[in-house]
Amino acid sequence: MKRDYQTHVFTSTYTADVSGVCSALYELGGMSVLHDPSGCNSTYSTHDEPRWFDTDSLMYVSGLDEITAVMGDDAVLIRDVVAAARDLNPRFITLCGASIPHIIAFDFRGVAYLIERECGIPVLPVPTDGLKSYVSGVGLALTAWLERFADPAEFAAAPDNAVNLVGVTPLDFSINDNVRMLRAAFADAGFAVNCCMAMGDSFETMTHAFRARVNVVVSSAGRRAARWMKKQCGIPMVEGLPIGAAQTDALLGAVRATLSDGKDRAAWGEFGNTGRYTVPEGGILVIGEEVFAKSLANAINLLPAERRSGLTACPLWPDVDEGMPEEELIAAMRTARTVIADPLYRVVLRPRDGVQFIPFPHEAYSGRIFRAELPAFAGPDFSVEQLLSGR
Amino acid sequence: MYRFAVYGKGGIGKSTTCSALSCAFAEMGLKVMQVGCDPKSDSTLYLHGGERIPTMLDVLREKRERATLDDLICTGYRGIVCAEAGGPTPGLGCAGRGIAAAFEALDERDVFEVVKPDLVLYDVLGDVVCGGFAMPIREGYADRVFIVTSGENMSIYAAANIAMAVENFRNRGYASLGGLILNRRNVPDEREKVQTLADDLHTEILADLPRDDHISDAQDTLRGVMEVYPDCAYAQGIRALARRMLEMGEGQ
Numbered sequence: 001m002k003r004d005y006q007t008h009v010f011t012s013t014y015t016a017d018v019s020g021v022c023s024a025l026y027e028l029g030g031m032s033v034l035h036d037p038s039g040c041n042s043t044y045s046t047h048d049e050p051r052w053f054d055t056d057s058l059m060y061v062s063g064l065d066e067i068t069a070v071m072g073d074d075a076v077l078i079r080d081v082v083a084a085a086r087d088l089n090p091r092f093i094t095l096c097g098a099s100i101p102h103i104i105a106f107d108f109r110g111v112a113y114l115i116e117r118e119c120g121i122p123v124l125p126v127p128t129d130g131l132k133s134y135v136s137g138v139g140l141a142l143t144a145w146l147e148r149f150a151d152p153a154e155f156a157a158a159p160d161n162a163v164n165l166v167g168v169t170p171l172d173f174s175i176n177d178n179v180r181m182l183r184a185a186f187a188d189a190g191f192a193v194n195c196c197m198a199m200g201d202s203f204e205t206m207t208h209a210f211r212a213r214v215n216v217v218v219s220s221a222g223r224r225a226a227r228w229m230k231k232q233c234g235i236p237m238v239e240g241l242p243i244g245a246a247q248t249d250a251l252l253g254a255v256r257a258t259l260s261d262g263k264d265r266a267a268w269g270e271f272g273n274t275g276r277y278t279v280p281e282g283g284i285l286v287i288g289e290e291v292f293a294k295s296l297a298n299a300i301n302l303l304p305a306e307r308r309s310g311l312t313a314c315p316l317w318p319d320v321d322e323g324m325p326e327e328e329l330i331a332a333m334r335t336a337r338t339v340i341a342d343p344l345y346r347v348v349l350r351p352r353d354g355v356q357f358i359p360f361p362h363e364a365y366s367g368r369i370f371r372a373e374l375p376a377f378a379g380p381d382f383s384v385e386q387l388l389s390g391r
Numbered sequence: 392m393y394r395f396a397v398y399g400k401g402g403i404g405k406s407t408t409c410s411a412l413s414c415a416f417a418e419m420g421l422k423v424m425q426v427g428c429d430p431k432s433d434s435t436l437y438l439h440g441g442e443r444i445p446t447m448l449d450v451l452r453e454k455r456e457r458a459t460l461d462d463l464i465c466t467g468y469r470g471i472v473c474a475e476a477g478g479p480t481p482g483l484g485c486a487g488r489g490i491a492a493a494f495e496a497l498d499e500r501d502v503f504e505v506v507k508p509d510l511v512l513y514d515v516l517g518d519v520v521c522g523g524f525a526m527p528i529r530e531g532y533a534d535r536v537f538i539v540t541s542g543e544n545m546s547i548y549a550a551a552n553i554a555m556a557v558e559n560f561r562n563r564g565y566a567s568l569g570g571l572i573l574n575r576r577n578v579p580d581e582r583e584k585v586q587t588l589a590d591d592l593h594t595e596i597l598a599d600l601p602r603d604d605h606i607s608d609a610q611d612t613l614r615g616v617m618e619v620y621p622d623c624a625y626a627q628g629i630r631a632l633a634r635r636m637l638e639m640g641e642g643q
Contacts, residue, residue: 072522105491105522109530110563321456 008326010348014318015171015364017128019048020137020221021096022059023169025145026051029203031058031090033081035097035106036130038063047367048134050175058090069100074111078118085119091203092122092148094141098130122148134171134364135289135320139224142166142197146209146225152232154210162194163255164212166237167222169199171364172289174374181379182218185242189252197222214238214258216251220290220317230264240267240295243377244384247299268298271314277328279314279335284388287333287341288362290317296340296360296377299384307385311337340387342366343373358390392503393421393510393640396527396566399539400549401517404574406434407606407616408539409514411626413438414617415633416510417469424464424508425471428493428527429516430478430486438467441613446477447493460500468618472506486516487523494526510640518552525556528566535569535639537597540588542573542581547588554592569639570597572632577602598632601625 022032022044034041041061045052062077085093095112108125116123124144128137163186173179179199186193194212195201215226215237226237236258242248251267258265271294272280279285286297293315300313316332318324333339334353343359344366360377361370376382397412399405406427413425427434432446444465450458464474476493478486503511513527527533536557540550550571557568573585573596582599589596603625609616617626 103485103488105487105526107522107525107529107560107563110560110565113563319456 008323011324011326011329012344012365013133013323015048015134015367016043016098016130017132017134017137017140018096018098018130019044020134020139020169020171021094021126021128021141023049023134023171024138024141024198024221025094026057026059026198027055027200027202028145028198028206029091030094030124031060031085031088031092032094032096033060033062033077035062035077035095035101036064037061037100048171048364050170050363050368050371058084058088060084064100069104072104074107074114078111078114081115082118085115085121090121092124092145094124094126094144096126096128096137096141098128102127102129102131124148131321133318133320133323134169135219135221136224138167138169138171138219138221142222142225143228145198145206146229149203149207150209151207152210152229154208155212155233155235158194158211158213158235159192160213160259161190162192162212163214163216164195164197164209165193165222166195166197166215166217166226167219167291168196169219169221172219172221172292172362173199173378174363174371176374177376178378181376181381182242185248185379186216186252186255191252191255197225210235214255216240216255218291220320234262236262236264238265238267239291240298241291241377242379243292243295243299244302244382245380246302247295247384248380250298250302251295266294268294269301271297271301272312273314273316277316277325277332279316279332280312281335282311282337284308284311284313284338284340285316285332285336286313287316287329287339287345288360289364290315292362293317296384300388303384303388308388309337338388343370356390358387360387392508393637394513394531394533394535394566395511395569395636395640396513396515396533396536397539397572398515398536398553399517399572399574400546403539403541403546403549404600405514405539406436408572408574408600408629409434409512410436410438410615411617411629412633412636413471413512414469414615415626415630416512416637417471418617418630419633419637421509422507423469423471424502424506424511425473426497426511426513426527427473427475428490428513428524429476430481430489431516432475432477434475434514435465435467435471435473437610437613437615437618438471438473439465441610444473444475446475447496448477448479448489451492451496458496460497460502460505463496463500464502464506468615472508485523487521490515490523491526494532518549525560528557528560529563530565533566535636536566537569537572537636539572539574540585541576542578542584543576546576547584550588551592554594568592568594569636570594572597573599575600575602597635598628600628600632
């Protein structure tokens, strides 16, 4: 079947890469400049950023207009950013953009260089295009930040039990208790959490990101930064999320094994998918961000068979560039016995499909709509069995 | 790695010059990669026996992220690694954005780490008309920009425009102008006109390539002039130019 990624009748899209950039760097004391007319900025502030009203951060939109774009007049942006930076003196400036700068091949790197030369503040060019998902934006932003401010030489002196949690933003973890519980899951098991990239850690803490023995990639948004760090000094990575007791044990076991042998791992076993969108009939389908979906599916499969009605779970996650082809997604959902997904996916199922739907809100998909219902899922205390019971 | 970009007015002979230069560099024992940045996608035509290779944008449209590096590049005469950016359906889309997308696709596939060329040559369409066509000048793709021109007025105007773009980008830490390549059309006072342009741009004429029928004769056999008539005056001029370009690229 030829995939049609562009026609979506029932389903929505995931948060765009520009919001991922702003979200990843929100707490680090920088100024984020979104080069765009303004639409993407309002989406970010009203839907994608739960900290917007409680935590100050310097977020700007350039207000790009048609004639400036057509004429390639970069001087307007440079002048505005330099003026704002002189007033506010941020630790660093991030320059990202949405689709119009992308289409006119805006020179992120060159303009960043000119702004930095003008005002003496480090400027990170993050060439987003507004077309990819937040996973791309978070990855680009964290990598650009680490590249500029963290020192790979520190890896040599990293404590034996130190780990980083990479890919932590409210887009995947919201602002409920998830991040605290995530840290606690590792601390309680005897690990020292060096950096939680990037929620709850300061600019200074983040500069020591290489003082860790293992990068735990807790969302696919952290994968690019972890791969970059591995390239610099060989720091290995483990992918997985602690969701419930058994999956937490599996992840911690994988991290210990990696601490011992330095090999990359993922904290999940094989799933029954024969193809990306071909899921076993009558199983449990978990839809969401890749590491979350795989971890939750694995957590379900680690339950004794009778406590999951003899069903096995398999994950389905969106492509960073193209989301999901809706027709194949719908076919997969209607084939399952149970679907666990953001509430906005419920509309796909008809009563006659007889599929049980278990809502699991995801900030990067439905934004603020179901924020109050988003469960604190990180750590051993989350009951996967209770989730399956629909209670 | 030497990184050169060759610009010039449409039809002035950029692709012929680039292909001949690639052959000359390859004769010197260098591993060469030539990237055509023109929607016509004919830059490397005569390095492949006159057969068009699939353009990067066509491959990306078909295979999207599943496209591998091997899908995007081909190896031609003397082991020269060839890539053609290609472009949208004529009259539609955005050719400049297409060039940028093709470059990004090569970057994402770590082309220079995998291919490990000693020299990369970008053959770029006409005037610098928008951000996409300026990509080879920007972001470290090319260190030196060379402009092919004849003594015809339109060619000289185009060359001046390109030089202005290079100058604009210089304060961003990008490529600098390497010089002019005079590709003769045998118009009156040709050398003098191009010399005036070189003086205005504070640069020099690096080569004075003769109008040579061997080029079209070779192309009639679907091969390049360096392959078919390696001793003709044009081929010798190209080899001398290649040596000068390498001298200019030293230490980059």
